[in-house]
Amino acid sequence: EAGVTQSPTHLIKTRGQQATLRCSPISGHTSVYWYQQALGLGLQFLLWYDEGEERNRGNFPPRFSGRQFPNYSSELNVNALELEDSALYLCASSPGGGQPQHFGDGTRLSIL
Amino acid sequence: GQQLNQSPQSMFIQEGEDVSMNCTSSSIFNTWLWYKQDPGEGPVLLIALYKAGELTSNGRLTAQFGITRKDSFLNISASIPSDVGIYFCAGQMLNTGANSKLTFGKGITLSVRP
Numbered sequence: 001e002a003g004v005t006q007s008p009t010h011l012i013k014t015r016g017q018q019a020t021l022r023c024s025p026i027s028g029h030t031s032v033y034w035y036q037q038a039l040g041l042g043l044q045f046l047l048w049y050d051e052g053e054e055r056n057r058g059n060f061p062p063r064f065s066g067r068q069f070p071n072y073s074s075e076l077n078v079n080a081l082e083l084e085d086s087a088l089y090l091c092a093s094s095p096g097g098g099q100p101q102h103f104g105d106g107t108r109l110s111i112l
Numbered sequence: 113g114q115q116l117n118q119s120p121q122s123m124f125i126q127e128g129e130d131v132s133m134n135c136t137s138s139s140i141f142n143t144w145l146w147y148k149q150d151p152g153e154g155p156v157l158l159i160a161l162y163k164a165g166e167l168t169s170n171g172r173l174t175a176q177f178g179i180t181r182k183d184s185f186l187n188i189s190a191s192i193p194s195d196v197g198i199y200f201c202a203g204q205m206l207n208t209g210a211n212s213k214l215t216f217g218k219g220i221t222l223s224v225r226p
Contacts, residue, residue, distance in 0.1 A: 043214075045214065
């Protein structure tokens with residue numbers, strides 16, 4: 001069974017640009033979660049999508065947004081990039097019903 | 113935002129030794145999870161705990177869900193070099209609508225000397 005896949009692996013942008021990160025969940029999983037792992041800050045919850053709807057968001061500004069498609073894959077968009085947005089962005093999926101989240105290997109976003 | 117407490121930041125042990133890691137929180141959770149992250153990879157689920165007092169094993173790993181629901185520990189027995197990595201605890205409040213997110217500790221970096 002294929003795990004959670006994320007693309008691209010690395011993304012280099014400059015300040016003010018926009019970034020789009022993609023995630024394909026494990027087959028059969030309907031919930032997708034996004035986390036930011038910045039150096040020294042640990043993993044911070046960003047967004048949760050389930051059945052195409054945003055269910056919860058973490059303490060991040062509105063320029064972090066996303067969506068979930070009918071096939072349950074998801075996109076994270078970050079607008080007006082700032083230097084402090086440099087981090088590893090991790091996507092996780094779960095089938096819901098209290099089952100644990102499983103993570104992809106992340107997209108490393110670097111802002112120059 | 114809220115974060116779980118994991119300390120120390122780093123641990124150094126000899127191959128073959130047992131090691132125990134603790135995770136504490138100021139709030140209760142109804143699910144505790146332990147993940148391991150290797151360099152360049154995402155966190156991999158090691159053990160999930162769903163009931164206060166529950167003790168669960170996965171090979172050489174044993175984890176417990178604290179009775180107060182505010183803590184958990186992970187024990188690794190007979191450590192081997194591939195146990196090297198960052199160990200994260202995570203708490204979750206399931207069945208509470210919007211609160212399905214995971215709250216993580218900052219992780220403990222484990223080094224194993226051969």
